[in-house]
Amino acid sequence: MLVGKICNREVVFVEPDTSVAEAARLMREHHVGGLVVVQEKSGKRVPVGIITDRDLVIEVIAAGVDMREITVGDIMSDQLVTAREGDDLLETLKMMRARGIRRLPVIDDDGVLAGILTVDDLIDLFAEQIADLARLIAFEQKREQERRR
Template sequence: MSIGQFCIRDTVIVGKGDTIVEAAKVMRQHHVGSVVVVEESEHGCKPVGILTDRDLVVEILAKEVAPEAVTVGDVMSFELVTAREQDGLWETLQRMRVNGVRRIPVVDDRGVLVGIVSADDYLEILSTELGELAKLLGREKGREERTRGS
């Protein structure tokens, strides 16, 4: 299965020139802990970074920087790791692990943002799959009892 099948398509975005306060308000409005920073291209929005609530705390609040003095582009994570829609779930998870990132934007063949996937999304996917596996084990026992008796 591809990551494109599982990524969250309703991605919350901001621009590099947006203020930190604007970005924080967008995060609050959408109840998310991160936003994908994008630049417009002829094909659509291309991700150039990520801004997280942790970035706001560590880079702005902890350093007592005035939020109005910096833009999203000043604080965002610059070493952006992305996945392509057709990349596999395992391949994407390994890319996240190797790069030490909890979330990864998903792009199409032109590099246009199509979604995002996070470690939390993986936990949800895996818990669902493990639940199905547990049901299988229970059904196997029931089938054996019906076909072979007690």
């Protein structure tokens, strides 16, 4: 399965000059734990960083910084790791696990933001597949019992 087939295409994003207060408001409004930071290049959104709820807590709230005085660009994680739409999902999952990444921007072949892959999305996907397997096993067991009668 390819990353592009299951990534979430509705990505909440901000630009580096967005205030941290606005970023927090967007996270709350959209019920997300992270925002992809993008820069417009030739009219296209290119990911340049990511900011998470944890960044807000550690870098702003715990440090006693006024959220209105700093921007997303001041605290974003700029060593951004991305996946391509055509990447293999299981290989991408291994990489996420190895690097401790919970949110991964997905880009197209031109480097433009195409989606986001999150651990929560993956848990939902795998839970659904496990439930399908459980139903299949139950169906096969029932069919086998009926044959024995």
